[in-house]
Amino acid sequence: MRSAIPVVAPEQKPSLSTLQRFLQYFRPYRKELPLAFTLVMLGAATQSIGPLLIGWSIDNLIVPGNLRGLLLMLAVLAAIYFLGVWAIRGQILRFGSIMQRLLARLRQDIFDKIQNLPISFFDRSEAGDLMSRLLNDVNTVNQAFGLTIPQMLGQTFSLVGIIIAMLSINLQLGLLSNLVVPLMIFTTSLFSRWARNRFRVTRQTIGDLSAKLEEDISSVREAQAFNRVDLNIEEFDSLNAANRKANIQAVAVTAAFLPSIDFLNTLATAAVMAYGGYLAVTGAATVGVVTAFLLYVQQFFRPIQILSQFYTQAQSALAGLDRIFVLLDEPLQLQDAPDATRMPPIQGEVTFEQVTFGYTANQQVLNQVNLQAKPGQMIALVGPTGAGKSTIINLILRFYDVTGGAVKIDGIDVRSVTQASLRRQIGIVLQDNILFSGTVAENIAFGSPQATQAEIEAAAQAANVHEFITSLSQGYSTRLGERGAPLSQGQRQLVSIARAVLINPRILILDEATSSIDTRTEALVQDAIARLLKNRTSFVIAHRLSTVTQADQVLVIQQGQIAERGTHQELIDRAGIYANLYALQLGAAEAERVADPLSA
DSSP: OOSSSOOOOTSSHHHHHHHHHHHHHGGGGTTTHHHHHHHHHHHHHHHHHHEEEEEEHIIIITTTTTTTHHHHHHHHHHHHHHHHHHHHHHHHHHHHHHHHHHHHHHHHHHHHHHHHOOOOHTTOOOOHHHHHIIIIIIIHHHHHTTTTTHHHHHHHHHHHHHHHHHHHHHHHHHHHGGGGHHHHHHHHHHHHHHHHHHHHHHHHHHHHHHHHHHHHHHHHHHHTTOOOHHHHHHHHHHHHHHHHHHHHHHHHHHHHHHHHHHHHHHHHHHHHHHHHHHHHHHSSOHHHHHHHHHHHHHHHHHHHHHHHHHHHHHHHHHHHHHHHHHHHTTTOSSSSOTOOOOOOOOOOOOOOOOEEEEETEEEEEEEEEEEETTTTOOEEEEEEETTTTHHHHHHHTTTSSSEEEEEEEEEEEGGGHHHHHHHHEEEOOOSSSSOOOOOOOHHHHTTTTTTTHHHHHHHHHHHHHHHHHHTSSSGOOOOOOOGGTTTHHHHHHHHHHHHHHHTOOOOEEETTTTTOHHHHHHHHHHHHHHTTTTTSEEEEEOOGGGGGGGEEEEEEEEEEEEEEEEHHHHHHHHHHHHHHHHHHHHHHHHHHHOGGGGGO
Protein backbone atom coordinates (compact mmCIF):
# COMPACT_ATOMS: atom_id res chain seq x y z
CA MET A 1 0.00 0.00 0.00
CA ARG A 2 1.14 3.53 -0.68
CA SER A 3 0.53 6.73 1.16
CA ALA A 4 -2.13 9.09 -0.11
CA ILE A 5 0.33 11.99 0.14
CA PRO A 6 2.09 12.08 -3.20
CA VAL A 7 5.78 12.03 -3.84
CA VAL A 8 6.79 15.45 -5.14
CA ALA A 9 8.20 15.54 -8.63
CA PRO A 10 11.32 17.61 -9.25
CA GLU A 11 9.43 20.18 -11.28
CA GLN A 12 6.91 20.67 -8.47
CA LYS A 13 9.41 21.32 -5.70
CA PRO A 14 12.81 22.46 -7.00
CA SER A 15 15.70 22.17 -4.57
CA LEU A 16 16.16 25.93 -4.35
CA SER A 17 12.62 26.67 -3.16
CA THR A 18 12.75 23.78 -0.68
CA LEU A 19 16.06 25.03 0.69
CA GLN A 20 14.78 28.61 0.88
CA ARG A 21 11.79 27.46 2.89
CA PHE A 22 14.01 25.45 5.21
CA LEU A 23 16.23 28.48 5.78
CA GLN A 24 13.20 30.35 7.12
CA TYR A 25 13.48 28.16 10.21
CA PHE A 26 16.75 29.96 11.07
CA ARG A 27 14.97 33.28 11.60
CA PRO A 28 14.37 32.89 15.36
CA TYR A 29 18.12 32.42 15.81
CA ARG A 30 19.34 35.35 13.70
CA LYS A 31 20.84 37.07 16.77
CA GLU A 32 22.99 34.01 17.47
CA LEU A 33 24.19 33.54 13.90
CA PRO A 34 26.70 36.46 13.68
CA LEU A 35 28.91 34.99 16.42
CA ALA A 36 28.68 31.56 14.80
CA PHE A 37 29.67 33.01 11.41
CA THR A 38 32.54 34.93 13.03
CA LEU A 39 33.89 31.68 14.45
CA VAL A 40 33.52 30.06 11.02
CA MET A 41 35.52 32.81 9.31
CA LEU A 42 38.15 32.73 12.04
CA GLY A 43 38.59 28.98 11.65
CA ALA A 44 38.78 29.33 7.86
CA ALA A 45 41.38 32.09 8.10
CA THR A 46 43.66 29.99 10.33
CA GLN A 47 43.53 27.13 7.82
CA SER A 48 44.21 29.26 4.74
CA ILE A 49 47.15 31.24 6.19
CA GLY A 50 49.20 28.19 7.21
CA PRO A 51 50.66 27.18 3.80
CA LEU A 52 51.49 30.82 3.05
CA LEU A 53 53.60 31.06 6.22
CA ILE A 54 55.20 27.65 5.58
CA GLY A 55 56.22 28.66 2.03
CA TRP A 56 57.61 31.97 3.27
CA SER A 57 59.52 30.18 6.03
CA ILE A 58 61.20 27.85 3.50
CA ASP A 59 62.46 30.74 1.38
CA ASN A 60 63.29 33.19 4.18
CA LEU A 61 64.17 31.06 7.21
CA ILE A 62 65.11 27.48 6.27
CA VAL A 63 67.18 28.25 3.16
CA PRO A 64 69.11 31.11 4.88
CA GLY A 65 69.50 28.91 8.00
CA ASN A 66 67.72 31.27 10.41
CA LEU A 67 67.05 28.78 13.22
CA ARG A 68 65.83 31.38 15.71
CA GLY A 69 63.37 32.81 13.22
CA LEU A 70 62.21 29.30 12.33
CA LEU A 71 61.49 28.47 15.99
CA LEU A 72 59.57 31.72 16.34
CA MET A 73 57.55 30.91 13.22
CA LEU A 74 56.77 27.44 14.58
CA ALA A 75 55.42 29.07 17.73
CA VAL A 76 53.31 31.45 15.63
CA LEU A 77 51.95 28.53 13.55
CA ALA A 78 51.14 26.58 16.73
CA ALA A 79 49.21 29.56 18.12
CA ILE A 80 47.34 30.02 14.83
CA TYR A 81 46.36 26.36 14.61
CA PHE A 82 45.33 26.33 18.30
CA LEU A 83 43.13 29.34 17.63
CA GLY A 84 41.68 27.50 14.62
CA VAL A 85 40.86 24.43 16.72
CA TRP A 86 39.13 26.61 19.33
CA ALA A 87 37.14 28.45 16.62
CA ILE A 88 36.07 25.21 14.92
CA ARG A 89 34.95 23.73 18.25
CA GLY A 90 32.98 26.87 19.03
CA GLN A 91 31.25 26.99 15.65
CA ILE A 92 30.24 23.32 15.91
CA LEU A 93 28.74 23.91 19.35
CA ARG A 94 26.90 27.06 18.23
CA PHE A 95 25.50 25.64 15.01
CA GLY A 96 24.79 22.29 16.65
CA SER A 97 22.66 23.97 19.31
CA ILE A 98 20.81 26.05 16.72
CA MET A 99 20.18 23.06 14.47
CA GLN A 100 18.80 20.85 17.24
CA ARG A 101 16.40 23.58 18.34
CA LEU A 102 15.43 24.17 14.73
CA LEU A 103 14.77 20.47 14.11
CA ALA A 104 12.76 20.24 17.34
CA ARG A 105 10.58 23.06 16.04
CA LEU A 106 10.23 21.30 12.68
CA ARG A 107 9.08 18.10 14.42
CA GLN A 108 6.65 20.14 16.49
CA ASP A 109 5.24 21.77 13.34
CA ILE A 110 4.70 18.35 11.78
CA PHE A 111 3.02 16.99 14.91
CA ASP A 112 0.83 20.10 15.29
CA LYS A 113 -0.20 19.76 11.66
CA ILE A 114 -1.07 16.09 12.03
CA GLN A 115 -3.13 16.82 15.14
CA ASN A 116 -5.12 19.54 13.37
CA LEU A 117 -5.74 17.81 10.04
CA PRO A 118 -9.36 16.81 9.40
CA ILE A 119 -10.50 13.25 9.93
CA SER A 120 -10.99 12.93 6.16
CA PHE A 121 -7.21 13.25 5.74
CA PHE A 122 -6.60 10.15 7.87
CA ASP A 123 -9.21 8.23 5.90
CA ARG A 124 -6.76 8.31 2.98
CA SER A 125 -3.38 8.29 4.77
CA GLU A 126 -1.29 5.69 6.54
CA ALA A 127 -0.07 6.17 10.10
CA GLY A 128 3.28 4.53 9.34
CA ASP A 129 4.05 6.95 6.51
CA LEU A 130 3.18 9.93 8.71
CA MET A 131 5.49 8.56 11.41
CA SER A 132 8.21 8.19 8.78
CA ARG A 133 7.93 11.89 7.92
CA LEU A 134 8.08 12.89 11.56
CA LEU A 135 10.98 10.60 12.47
CA ASN A 136 12.91 9.27 9.46
CA ASP A 137 12.72 12.32 7.21
CA VAL A 138 13.57 14.75 10.02
CA ASN A 139 16.42 12.46 11.07
CA THR A 140 17.74 12.54 7.50
CA VAL A 141 17.73 16.34 7.65
CA ASN A 142 19.56 16.13 10.97
CA GLN A 143 22.21 13.82 9.52
CA ALA A 144 22.75 16.05 6.49
CA PHE A 145 22.62 19.46 8.17
CA GLY A 146 23.00 18.88 11.90
CA LEU A 147 26.79 18.95 12.19
CA THR A 148 27.81 19.47 8.58
CA ILE A 149 26.48 23.03 8.19
CA PRO A 150 29.34 24.58 10.24
CA GLN A 151 31.80 22.30 8.45
CA MET A 152 30.32 23.21 5.08
CA LEU A 153 30.42 26.95 5.85
CA GLY A 154 33.96 26.66 7.19
CA GLN A 155 35.13 24.84 4.08
CA THR A 156 33.44 27.43 1.86
CA PHE A 157 35.25 30.31 3.57
CA SER A 158 38.49 28.28 3.52
CA LEU A 159 38.11 27.75 -0.22
CA VAL A 160 37.67 31.47 -0.83
CA GLY A 161 40.73 32.24 1.31
CA ILE A 162 42.79 29.60 -0.47
CA ILE A 163 41.88 30.93 -3.92
CA ILE A 164 42.81 34.49 -2.91
CA ALA A 165 46.12 33.30 -1.43
CA MET A 166 47.00 31.20 -4.49
CA LEU A 167 46.27 33.99 -6.94
CA SER A 168 48.24 36.51 -4.87
CA ILE A 169 51.33 34.27 -4.55
CA ASN A 170 51.60 33.28 -8.21
CA LEU A 171 48.96 34.23 -10.74
CA GLN A 172 49.98 31.59 -13.30
CA LEU A 173 49.93 28.66 -10.87
CA GLY A 174 46.74 30.01 -9.34
CA LEU A 175 44.93 30.08 -12.69
CA LEU A 176 46.28 26.62 -13.56
CA SER A 177 44.96 25.18 -10.29
CA ASN A 178 41.52 26.65 -10.92
CA LEU A 179 41.16 25.24 -14.43
CA VAL A 180 39.47 22.12 -13.02
CA VAL A 181 36.85 24.13 -11.09
CA PRO A 182 34.42 24.38 -14.06
CA LEU A 183 34.77 20.61 -14.53
CA MET A 184 34.00 20.09 -10.85
CA ILE A 185 30.94 22.34 -11.01
CA PHE A 186 29.65 20.49 -14.06
CA THR A 187 30.31 17.08 -12.44
CA THR A 188 28.61 18.12 -9.21
CA SER A 189 25.58 19.50 -11.03
CA LEU A 190 25.22 16.35 -13.11
CA PHE A 191 25.50 13.96 -10.20
CA SER A 192 23.27 16.06 -7.93
CA ARG A 193 20.34 15.74 -10.34
CA TRP A 194 20.74 11.98 -10.41
CA ALA A 195 21.17 11.80 -6.64
CA ARG A 196 18.10 13.96 -5.95
CA ASN A 197 15.82 11.67 -7.94
CA ARG A 198 17.33 8.53 -6.37
CA PHE A 199 17.05 9.84 -2.83
CA ARG A 200 13.46 10.95 -3.39
CA VAL A 201 12.59 7.35 -4.21
CA THR A 202 14.41 6.13 -1.09
CA ARG A 203 12.38 8.51 1.13
CA GLN A 204 9.13 7.25 -0.40
CA THR A 205 10.06 3.58 -0.10
CA ILE A 206 11.04 3.96 3.56
CA GLY A 207 7.67 5.63 4.12
CA ASP A 208 5.88 2.68 2.50
CA LEU A 209 7.99 0.28 4.55
CA SER A 210 7.19 2.13 7.80
CA ALA A 211 3.47 2.11 6.99
CA LYS A 212 3.54 -1.63 6.34
CA LEU A 213 5.57 -2.28 9.49
CA GLU A 214 3.21 -0.26 11.71
CA GLU A 215 0.16 -1.95 10.22
CA ASP A 216 1.51 -5.50 10.53
CA ILE A 217 2.83 -5.07 14.08
CA SER A 218 -0.50 -3.68 15.30
CA SER A 219 -2.41 -6.53 13.64
CA VAL A 220 -0.09 -9.46 14.32
CA ARG A 221 -2.78 -11.28 16.31
CA GLU A 222 -5.22 -11.08 13.39
CA ALA A 223 -2.49 -12.17 10.97
CA GLN A 224 -1.82 -15.29 12.98
CA ALA A 225 -5.51 -15.99 13.54
CA PHE A 226 -6.28 -15.79 9.81
CA ASN A 227 -3.12 -17.67 8.79
CA ARG A 228 -1.81 -14.65 6.89
CA VAL A 229 1.70 -14.61 8.33
CA ASP A 230 3.41 -15.94 5.20
CA LEU A 231 1.57 -13.49 2.95
CA ASN A 232 2.47 -10.56 5.21
CA ILE A 233 6.10 -11.65 5.13
CA GLU A 234 6.01 -11.78 1.31
CA GLU A 235 4.45 -8.31 1.09
CA PHE A 236 7.00 -6.88 3.52
CA ASP A 237 9.81 -8.59 1.61
CA SER A 238 8.59 -6.94 -1.59
CA LEU A 239 8.56 -3.46 -0.02
CA ASN A 240 11.89 -4.14 1.66
CA ALA A 241 13.38 -5.16 -1.67
CA ALA A 242 12.08 -1.96 -3.27
CA ASN A 243 13.70 0.07 -0.50
CA ARG A 244 16.95 -1.90 -0.86
CA LYS A 245 16.97 -1.32 -4.63
CA ALA A 246 16.33 2.40 -4.21
CA ASN A 247 19.15 2.75 -1.68
CA ILE A 248 21.57 0.77 -3.84
CA GLN A 249 20.81 3.07 -6.78
CA ALA A 250 21.37 6.12 -4.58
CA VAL A 251 24.65 4.69 -3.26
CA ALA A 252 25.72 3.91 -6.84
CA VAL A 253 25.46 7.59 -7.72
CA THR A 254 27.54 8.56 -4.67
CA ALA A 255 30.07 5.82 -5.40
CA ALA A 256 30.62 7.17 -8.92
CA PHE A 257 30.68 10.81 -7.80
CA LEU A 258 33.46 10.77 -5.19
CA PRO A 259 36.06 9.01 -7.39
CA SER A 260 35.34 11.58 -10.11
CA ILE A 261 36.22 14.39 -7.72
CA ASP A 262 39.34 12.50 -6.59
CA PHE A 263 40.44 12.14 -10.22
CA LEU A 264 40.12 15.89 -10.81
CA ASN A 265 42.06 16.49 -7.57
CA THR A 266 44.89 14.25 -8.76
CA LEU A 267 44.85 15.92 -12.18
CA ALA A 268 45.22 19.40 -10.68
CA THR A 269 47.98 18.26 -8.29
CA ALA A 270 49.95 16.72 -11.17
CA ALA A 271 49.56 19.91 -13.22
CA VAL A 272 50.84 22.09 -10.34
CA MET A 273 53.78 19.75 -9.68
CA ALA A 274 54.74 19.70 -13.36
CA TYR A 275 54.42 23.41 -14.04
CA GLY A 276 55.58 24.46 -10.56
CA GLY A 277 58.64 22.26 -10.90
CA TYR A 278 59.38 23.85 -14.26
CA LEU A 279 59.09 27.35 -12.75
CA ALA A 280 61.36 26.38 -9.85
CA VAL A 281 64.00 24.89 -12.16
CA THR A 282 64.00 27.95 -14.44
CA GLY A 283 64.07 30.30 -11.45
CA ALA A 284 60.66 31.81 -12.18
CA ALA A 285 59.39 30.64 -8.77
CA THR A 286 61.05 29.72 -5.48
CA VAL A 287 60.89 26.31 -3.80
CA GLY A 288 58.87 27.87 -0.99
CA VAL A 289 56.24 29.16 -3.45
CA VAL A 290 55.91 25.75 -5.14
CA THR A 291 55.70 24.03 -1.74
CA ALA A 292 53.03 26.48 -0.60
CA PHE A 293 51.10 25.81 -3.80
CA LEU A 294 51.24 22.07 -3.35
CA LEU A 295 49.91 22.48 0.19
CA TYR A 296 47.24 24.84 -1.09
CA VAL A 297 46.23 22.43 -3.83
CA GLN A 298 45.68 19.71 -1.23
CA GLN A 299 43.68 22.14 0.91
CA PHE A 300 41.92 23.49 -2.16
CA PHE A 301 40.42 20.15 -3.10
CA ARG A 302 39.65 19.05 0.44
CA PRO A 303 36.90 21.71 0.82
CA ILE A 304 35.59 20.84 -2.64
CA GLN A 305 35.47 17.15 -1.74
CA ILE A 306 33.70 17.88 1.54
CA LEU A 307 31.28 20.31 -0.14
CA SER A 308 30.61 17.80 -2.90
CA GLN A 309 29.98 15.03 -0.39
CA PHE A 310 27.72 17.35 1.60
CA TYR A 311 25.89 18.28 -1.58
CA THR A 312 25.21 14.61 -2.25
CA GLN A 313 23.96 14.05 1.30
CA ALA A 314 21.84 17.16 1.01
CA GLN A 315 19.90 15.57 -1.84
CA SER A 316 18.51 12.98 0.58
CA ALA A 317 17.70 15.70 3.10
CA LEU A 318 15.99 17.85 0.47
CA ALA A 319 13.94 14.85 -0.66
CA GLY A 320 12.89 14.39 2.97
CA LEU A 321 12.10 18.11 3.27
CA ASP A 322 9.98 17.87 0.13
CA ARG A 323 7.83 15.21 1.81
CA ILE A 324 7.68 17.19 5.06
CA PHE A 325 6.58 20.40 3.35
CA VAL A 326 3.95 18.57 1.31
CA LEU A 327 2.45 17.45 4.61
CA LEU A 328 2.74 20.90 6.17
CA ASP A 329 1.03 22.37 3.09
CA GLU A 330 -1.89 19.94 3.35
CA PRO A 331 -4.97 22.19 3.57
CA LEU A 332 -6.99 22.23 6.75
CA GLN A 333 -10.24 21.51 4.93
CA LEU A 334 -12.30 21.69 8.11
CA GLN A 335 -11.51 25.06 9.62
CA ASP A 336 -13.35 27.37 11.94
CA ALA A 337 -15.16 30.15 10.11
CA PRO A 338 -13.44 33.57 10.40
CA ASP A 339 -16.39 34.82 12.44
CA ALA A 340 -16.85 31.60 14.44
CA THR A 341 -17.94 32.11 18.05
CA ARG A 342 -17.67 29.95 21.14
CA MET A 343 -20.47 27.46 21.59
CA PRO A 344 -22.59 28.60 24.55
CA PRO A 345 -23.52 26.05 27.24
CA ILE A 346 -25.44 23.34 25.41
CA GLN A 347 -29.00 22.58 26.47
CA GLY A 348 -29.11 19.45 24.31
CA GLU A 349 -31.43 19.97 21.35
CA VAL A 350 -29.98 18.43 18.17
CA THR A 351 -31.56 18.98 14.77
CA PHE A 352 -30.73 17.65 11.31
CA GLU A 353 -32.35 19.75 8.58
CA GLN A 354 -32.36 18.15 5.13
CA VAL A 355 -28.83 16.87 5.71
CA THR A 356 -26.98 15.41 2.75
CA PHE A 357 -23.41 14.15 3.00
CA GLY A 358 -20.86 12.16 1.03
CA TYR A 359 -17.25 11.33 1.84
CA THR A 360 -16.46 11.88 -1.83
CA ALA A 361 -18.39 13.43 -4.69
CA ASN A 362 -19.34 9.96 -5.93
CA GLN A 363 -20.07 8.43 -2.51
CA GLN A 364 -23.25 9.85 -1.00
CA VAL A 365 -23.87 8.43 2.47
CA LEU A 366 -26.79 10.49 3.80
CA ASN A 367 -29.64 11.82 1.71
CA GLN A 368 -32.14 14.42 2.98
CA VAL A 369 -32.02 13.31 6.62
CA ASN A 370 -34.29 15.11 9.09
CA LEU A 371 -34.31 14.41 12.80
CA GLN A 372 -34.81 16.22 16.06
CA ALA A 373 -33.60 15.22 19.50
CA LYS A 374 -35.00 17.20 22.40
CA PRO A 375 -32.87 17.92 25.48
CA GLY A 376 -32.49 14.82 27.62
CA GLN A 377 -33.75 12.39 25.00
CA MET A 378 -32.06 9.14 24.10
CA ILE A 379 -31.86 8.56 20.35
CA ALA A 380 -30.98 5.07 19.16
CA LEU A 381 -29.50 4.57 15.71
CA VAL A 382 -29.87 1.06 14.31
CA GLY A 383 -29.41 -0.48 10.91
CA PRO A 384 -26.97 -2.46 8.79
CA THR A 385 -23.27 -1.69 8.53
CA GLY A 386 -22.57 1.17 6.14
CA ALA A 387 -26.08 2.59 6.38
CA GLY A 388 -24.85 5.94 7.75
CA LYS A 389 -25.16 5.62 11.55
CA SER A 390 -21.58 6.59 12.37
CA THR A 391 -21.75 9.36 9.77
CA ILE A 392 -24.60 11.00 11.71
CA ILE A 393 -22.42 10.93 14.82
CA ASN A 394 -19.44 12.36 12.93
CA LEU A 395 -21.55 15.25 11.69
CA ILE A 396 -22.75 16.11 15.20
CA LEU A 397 -19.12 16.27 16.32
CA ARG A 398 -18.28 18.13 13.11
CA PHE A 399 -15.57 15.72 12.12
CA TYR A 400 -16.94 16.43 8.65
CA ASP A 401 -19.09 19.22 7.19
CA VAL A 402 -22.40 18.48 5.56
CA THR A 403 -22.60 18.84 1.79
CA GLY A 404 -26.22 19.94 2.02
CA GLY A 405 -28.59 21.09 4.76
CA ALA A 406 -27.50 21.89 8.31
CA VAL A 407 -26.74 20.26 11.66
CA LYS A 408 -27.86 22.46 14.55
CA ILE A 409 -27.44 22.24 18.30
CA ASP A 410 -29.84 24.42 20.29
CA GLY A 411 -30.69 26.10 17.00
CA ILE A 412 -27.02 27.00 16.28
CA ASP A 413 -25.38 25.70 13.11
CA VAL A 414 -22.30 23.74 14.23
CA ARG A 415 -20.32 25.38 11.41
CA SER A 416 -20.75 28.79 13.02
CA VAL A 417 -18.96 27.90 16.28
CA THR A 418 -15.40 26.84 17.04
CA GLN A 419 -14.74 23.13 16.89
CA ALA A 420 -13.01 23.10 20.28
CA SER A 421 -15.92 24.77 22.11
CA LEU A 422 -18.37 22.36 20.44
CA ARG A 423 -16.51 19.13 21.16
CA ARG A 424 -15.70 20.17 24.71
CA GLN A 425 -19.38 19.69 25.56
CA ILE A 426 -19.85 16.34 23.79
CA GLY A 427 -18.77 13.02 25.26
CA ILE A 428 -18.15 9.98 23.11
CA VAL A 429 -17.42 6.30 23.61
CA LEU A 430 -16.25 4.75 20.36
CA GLN A 431 -16.72 1.21 19.14
CA ASP A 432 -12.92 0.85 18.93
CA ASN A 433 -12.13 2.17 22.40
CA ILE A 434 -8.58 3.45 22.60
CA LEU A 435 -6.59 3.51 25.82
CA PHE A 436 -3.06 4.84 26.02
CA SER A 437 0.17 3.91 27.75
CA GLY A 438 -0.10 5.45 31.21
CA THR A 439 -1.99 4.97 34.44
CA VAL A 440 -5.65 4.07 34.67
CA ALA A 441 -6.31 7.50 36.22
CA GLU A 442 -4.55 9.26 33.33
CA ASN A 443 -6.67 7.35 30.82
CA ILE A 444 -9.91 8.31 32.57
CA ALA A 445 -8.76 11.95 32.74
CA PHE A 446 -7.74 11.97 29.05
CA GLY A 447 -10.33 14.62 28.15
CA SER A 448 -10.02 16.50 31.45
CA PRO A 449 -6.35 16.46 32.52
CA GLN A 450 -6.99 18.83 35.44
CA ALA A 451 -9.52 16.53 37.10
CA THR A 452 -8.96 15.68 40.77
CA GLN A 453 -8.59 12.14 42.05
CA ALA A 454 -12.04 12.38 43.64
CA GLU A 455 -13.60 13.40 40.32
CA ILE A 456 -11.84 10.55 38.53
CA GLU A 457 -13.08 8.02 41.06
CA ALA A 458 -16.62 9.42 40.89
CA ALA A 459 -16.60 8.97 37.10
CA ALA A 460 -15.32 5.41 37.50
CA GLN A 461 -18.08 4.64 40.00
CA ALA A 462 -20.69 5.98 37.59
CA ALA A 463 -19.26 3.69 34.91
CA ASN A 464 -19.31 0.64 37.21
CA VAL A 465 -15.56 0.21 36.95
CA HIS A 466 -14.38 1.58 40.32
CA GLU A 467 -14.37 -1.78 42.11
CA PHE A 468 -12.39 -3.41 39.33
CA ILE A 469 -9.80 -0.62 39.32
CA THR A 470 -9.32 -0.76 43.10
CA SER A 471 -8.71 -4.51 42.78
CA LEU A 472 -5.68 -3.88 40.56
CA SER A 473 -2.22 -4.09 42.11
CA GLN A 474 -1.76 -0.32 42.24
CA GLY A 475 -5.36 0.79 41.85
CA TYR A 476 -5.76 3.96 39.82
CA SER A 477 -1.96 4.24 39.55
CA THR A 478 -1.69 0.92 37.71
CA ARG A 479 0.15 1.52 34.46
CA LEU A 480 -1.36 0.20 31.26
CA GLY A 481 0.53 -0.87 28.18
CA GLU A 482 -0.11 -0.02 24.54
CA ARG A 483 -3.85 0.18 23.73
CA GLY A 484 -4.73 -0.57 27.35
CA ALA A 485 -3.07 -3.97 27.78
CA PRO A 486 -3.59 -6.12 29.81
CA LEU A 487 -7.22 -5.06 30.36
CA SER A 488 -9.92 -7.08 28.63
CA GLN A 489 -12.05 -5.56 25.90
CA GLY A 490 -14.96 -5.07 28.30
CA GLN A 491 -12.77 -3.49 30.97
CA ARG A 492 -11.29 -1.09 28.43
CA GLN A 493 -14.79 -0.16 27.35
CA LEU A 494 -15.83 0.63 30.91
CA VAL A 495 -12.76 2.84 31.38
CA SER A 496 -13.69 4.64 28.13
CA ILE A 497 -17.20 5.23 29.49
CA ALA A 498 -15.71 6.67 32.69
CA ARG A 499 -13.58 8.98 30.51
CA ALA A 500 -16.74 10.29 28.82
CA VAL A 501 -18.53 10.76 32.14
CA LEU A 502 -15.70 12.82 33.62
CA ILE A 503 -16.11 15.69 31.15
CA ASN A 504 -19.81 15.88 32.15
CA PRO A 505 -21.10 16.41 28.60
CA ARG A 506 -24.53 17.71 27.71
CA ILE A 507 -24.56 15.42 24.68
CA LEU A 508 -23.34 11.85 24.99
CA ILE A 509 -22.54 9.57 22.08
CA LEU A 510 -22.16 5.82 22.39
CA ASP A 511 -20.91 4.27 19.16
CA GLU A 512 -21.50 0.51 19.37
CA ALA A 513 -20.45 0.77 23.03
CA THR A 514 -21.51 -2.78 23.83
CA SER A 515 -20.58 -4.53 20.59
CA SER A 516 -17.42 -6.10 22.04
CA ILE A 517 -18.66 -6.83 25.56
CA ASP A 518 -19.74 -10.14 27.00
CA THR A 519 -23.21 -10.62 28.44
CA ARG A 520 -22.15 -10.25 32.07
CA THR A 521 -20.24 -7.03 31.40
CA GLU A 522 -23.14 -5.75 29.31
CA ALA A 523 -25.29 -5.71 32.44
CA LEU A 524 -22.78 -3.39 34.10
CA VAL A 525 -22.68 -1.21 31.00
CA GLN A 526 -26.45 -0.99 30.76
CA ASP A 527 -26.69 0.03 34.39
CA ALA A 528 -23.95 2.64 33.87
CA ILE A 529 -25.62 3.93 30.71
CA ALA A 530 -28.95 4.32 32.51
CA ARG A 531 -27.26 6.69 34.97
CA LEU A 532 -25.09 8.38 32.35
CA LEU A 533 -27.98 9.28 30.12
CA LYS A 534 -30.01 10.94 32.85
CA ASN A 535 -30.62 14.60 31.92
CA ARG A 536 -28.34 14.26 28.89
CA THR A 537 -29.16 14.14 25.20
CA SER A 538 -27.69 10.92 23.90
CA PHE A 539 -27.16 9.18 20.60
CA VAL A 540 -26.60 5.45 20.84
CA ILE A 541 -25.47 3.36 17.89
CA ALA A 542 -26.82 -0.02 18.91
CA HIS A 543 -25.59 -3.42 17.85
CA ARG A 544 -27.58 -5.19 20.54
CA LEU A 545 -31.13 -3.88 20.34
CA SER A 546 -31.76 -4.96 23.92
CA THR A 547 -29.72 -1.95 25.05
CA VAL A 548 -32.07 0.61 23.45
CA THR A 549 -35.53 -0.60 24.38
CA GLN A 550 -35.91 2.47 26.62
CA ALA A 551 -34.86 4.95 23.92
CA ASP A 552 -37.13 7.96 23.35
CA GLN A 553 -36.61 7.53 19.61
CA VAL A 554 -35.31 4.62 17.60
CA LEU A 555 -34.15 5.60 14.12
CA VAL A 556 -33.69 2.80 11.62
CA ILE A 557 -31.06 3.96 9.11
CA GLN A 558 -31.02 2.29 5.75
CA GLN A 559 -29.19 3.39 2.59
CA GLY A 560 -28.53 6.86 3.99
CA GLN A 561 -32.11 7.61 4.99
CA ILE A 562 -34.31 7.17 8.05
CA ALA A 563 -36.46 4.20 7.05
CA GLU A 564 -38.36 3.99 10.36
CA ARG A 565 -38.63 6.07 13.52
CA GLY A 566 -40.49 5.71 16.80
CA THR A 567 -40.18 4.14 20.22
CA HIS A 568 -39.19 0.53 20.66
CA GLN A 569 -42.77 -0.54 21.25
CA GLU A 570 -44.14 1.54 18.37
CA LEU A 571 -41.72 -0.07 15.96
CA ILE A 572 -42.43 -3.55 17.29
CA ASP A 573 -46.13 -2.93 16.77
CA ARG A 574 -45.44 -1.69 13.24
CA ALA A 575 -43.89 -5.08 12.40
CA GLY A 576 -41.42 -3.56 9.96
CA ILE A 577 -37.64 -3.55 9.60
CA TYR A 578 -36.91 -2.95 13.29
CA ALA A 579 -39.36 -5.63 14.44
CA ASN A 580 -37.70 -8.17 12.16
CA LEU A 581 -34.20 -7.24 13.43
CA TYR A 582 -35.36 -7.47 17.03
CA ALA A 583 -37.01 -10.84 16.47
CA LEU A 584 -33.84 -12.19 14.87
CA GLN A 585 -31.69 -11.01 17.78
CA LEU A 586 -34.18 -12.29 20.32
CA GLY A 587 -34.12 -15.71 18.70
CA ALA A 588 -30.31 -15.72 18.62
CA ALA A 589 -30.14 -14.68 22.27
CA GLU A 590 -32.57 -17.44 23.27
CA ALA A 591 -30.52 -20.00 21.37
CA GLU A 592 -27.39 -18.79 23.15
CA ARG A 593 -29.14 -19.02 26.54
CA VAL A 594 -30.21 -22.60 25.87
CA ALA A 595 -26.70 -23.54 24.76
CA ASP A 596 -25.10 -21.83 27.79
CA PRO A 597 -27.53 -21.52 30.74
CA LEU A 598 -24.83 -19.84 32.89
CA SER A 599 -24.83 -16.81 30.57
CA ALA A 600 -28.41 -15.93 31.46
